[in-house]
Amino acid sequence: MTENNDIQPAQATRPNGAGDLWGTVDFPLKRHVSPHGQVTAVSMMKDEGAYVIEWVAHHLAVGFSDLVVYTNDCSDGTDDMLIRLEELGLCHHRRNVIPEGIRPQPSALNYAQDEPVVQQSDWVMVFDADEFLSIRYGDGTLDSLLAATKAQGANGIVVTWRIFGSGGVVDWSRAPVTEQYLWAAPQEWNKGWGVKTLFTFSADKWKLGIHRPKMKTKWHETDFPDQVKWLNGSGREMEDYFKFRGWRSITRTVGYDWVQLNHYAVKSVDSYAIRKMRGNVNNKADKYNSDYWSLQDRNEVRDDTMLRYTDQRNQIIAQLLQDPVLHRLHHAAIDRAEARLAELRQTEAYHQLVADLARASAVPITQIVAKPPQARDKEKIAALMSEVEKRRGAKAKSERQALPKEPVEAVPMGSYQSGDINLSQDIAAEVYPNHSMKLPLDARIFTDAARALIQSGKFERGLARRMPQVLAEQAKVLEIGSAVGFLAGHCANIRPDLRFYLHEENPSLRQMMGVVSALSHRAFNDRFVVVDQSFGDDPAAAILAMIADVQPDALLLADPLLGPETLQLLFSARPAPSPAQIFLYGRLLEQHHAALPEIEALLASLGYVADFGFDANIARGFRLQRASDQDDNT
Structure with missing residues (x-):
């Protein structure tokens, strides 16, 4: 933090409206003089x-x-x-x-x-x-x-x-x-x-x-x-x-x-x-x-x-x-x-x-139940509202309804705990089915909001419902930031034509990936592979090497370590071969959502168009527009 140098021994400045008692004792520490007034x-x-x-x-x-x-x-x-x-x-x-x-x-x-x-x-x-x-x-x-x-x-x-x-x-x-x-x-x-x-x-x-x-x-x-x-x-x-x-x-x-x-x-x-x-x-x-x-x-x-x-x-x-x-x-x-x-x-x-x-x-x-001091009375509230409030409220609602259904810019709902995760001790955790996978109710791994969803069988429901529908047939899928392997495991379970390559840099999440796969009877094999390669000092270079090795048809990016600068480096290098589908979601979207417009612009310059119909607060999907696609549009 930059020091607030105005709070230093200086000539006293009397505030507007101060009482007679104010500043009657000389003291070296003075009130802050703000450039924005009082x-x-x-x-x-x-x-x-x-x-x-x-x-x-x-x-x-x-x-x-x-x-x-x-x-x-x-x-x-x-x-x-x-x-x-x-x-x-x-x-x-x-x-x-x-x-x-x-x-x-x-x-x-x-x-x-x-x-x-x-x-x-x-x-x-x-x-x-x-x-x-x-x-x-x-x-x-x-x-x-x-x-x-x-x-x-x-x-x-x-x-x-x-x-x-x-x-x-x-x-x-x-x-x-x-x-x-x-x-x-x-x-x-x-x-x-x-x-x-x-x-x-x-x-x-x-x-x-x-x-x-x-x-x-x-x-x-x-x-x-x-x-x-x-x-x-x-x-x-x-x-x-x-x-x-x-x-x-x-x-x-x-x-x-x-x-x-x-x-x-x-x-x-x-x-x-x-x-x-x-x-x-x-x-x-x-x-x-x-x-x-x-x-x-x-x-x-x-x-x-x-x-x-x-x-x-x-x-x-x-x-x-x-x-x-x-x-x-x-x-x-x-x-x-x-x-x-x-x-x-x-x-x-x-x-x-x-x-x-x-x-x-x-x-x-x-x-936790937080009860209000008294029950909300909609009729009483409406009676207290002035006519101008009612008019402005109705106008704002009408405008929201008339606009395209753009996603609400909400606080991202993180699924995973941040910081260091210690799994050194075994704990007993209840297990709940979620879609085609099973997840432990482990507070070391999952946030409170995520655990509530796990208990109700709705963990990452938007991704789990939509992603298996949009991945191309027979696709090879490279997922960077697989966390506990939930999304990849679910997609692999209901789309046996897909081949998944999973990478997770966080060692605790990678360890839990094995636990989740075992609970879900999702075997690791030649169609469900963990990529054992570290980002090292250059995540973009590491991912480019993985792309060259796997040659994926779909690239799923969810690792929060992939900030805007890394993504710029990655996409500016024009990965070869270029994946036909790219998805940004999960922890990457949660941490860097405010900076994604510039990444979307870069992808557009490389021939990718937004597609696949995800709520943009859940995932951003992009399809590589081939020359044949462009011909069809002419």
Whole structure:
């Protein structure tokens, strides 16, 4: 990550709307001066003293110029720490005096709507103390993210949650949250698709909300909605309906390529115990029960993107703790939390909680049920919708239906676990029939989404149904990236005229290929051959050698190691003989789908035309157009 050099000793710059307390104590660390104006995070906290310093340091490193934090009923010095941060010129603390009958979060947002710092901000984002912004785009700062957003003429970006679990951590630790918890839910798990919105704020046009702002009714029938352009977390334009309502992503709008919001709702068992037994910012009864833990303790996929911020965040933390007042308050909050934990550990309730959470952690992701606070009432929603929303929604639906049935640009649903796969120990795994093959329900190999499909007999159903129909008769098929051999084995089972040559570079998947073949009684023979050749340092050259040796009629490419540069080298070399059919799918499509248009253009220049009728999110098929084909078309 490039250092955010504006967060360095410098001449103080007073933010618009700052209160009298702001910057009254000289301090060498200064607020970030953003090229995009005043970029403000609004949050609410209650008894977050052990985490305040990290949360502030992280979001200073990310590039917020201003942090406005509302507190209520703190007993651990959280409010005192934020007051001191305001004196140092690095934060704005505000009291959340809650009116009767109002919950703390909406109360704070009502105050924030009229807060001068917020009203005079150029960009505003509302999020909680257990949420940390994680930017993949550019140098990882808001400066580059907002530049890319504005370059598309957009004035907002809708950031989807990524739920991070305990990672199996039980004991309390003083280590940073963003370093302790590096295991998360899969991106495709839609129960974790709540959003928060970073947008250009006008108090006259927008009412602040927890997940997204609400456009004020008086602007619905004007041209203002046409001026609103929000992107998703992958830099793609959000659909029109989201200008008016919605609080979560859907398949058509989800994206994580640019930015995500890491949601650390549970942390360790000990951290959870402390929070459960002191209440929560929104006063929800029994919010932190075992069902909540099962939902939030997701640890299926490692995501260490946050580590890009480690050095600068630690540098900022060290600078903050050089202030003697902040140092004292920070360590007092930690001591208080640890003392409270020591008390809890002496109680039966604590030990019962630990046992309950252990059972909750064992609930597989496929069995999680996330019930909404109340059932969705379509009639009530329709009644609340303004006429302009209805018109725009009907128009958008009509336009979608009128367009050719192009594939939805969705988050690719990966079938296989990423990273190193350890198969050193034998495990007992249930086996399920899928098409003409049998697959083990092995979590080391298959993702949660894939295992759910395996259980229902629908694993890679689109490929399994279509591929045997389109491969040419008597074809020799070279598959690069065979994984566990499922697709090739299935095609060979129902198309005995085909001859398959399978290659898989990942040794664990290649090992599992043997297991799957044995379970499925799919024998290796002269018509079903494993190619034992490594890519080495030059995958393109290795594949060209395989093509020259096998002389395939069909080339199936699914290995994620075949990125755009390798494919360019491979196809530019004009393999001899040229396969009559080429298919791109599987892990290659999942990892490199955004870069495939240039590969498709190269194939077109070599005489290949798109064909075979696959959903483009499942596979891309190409047929070599022979001279005779061209004559037939004239």
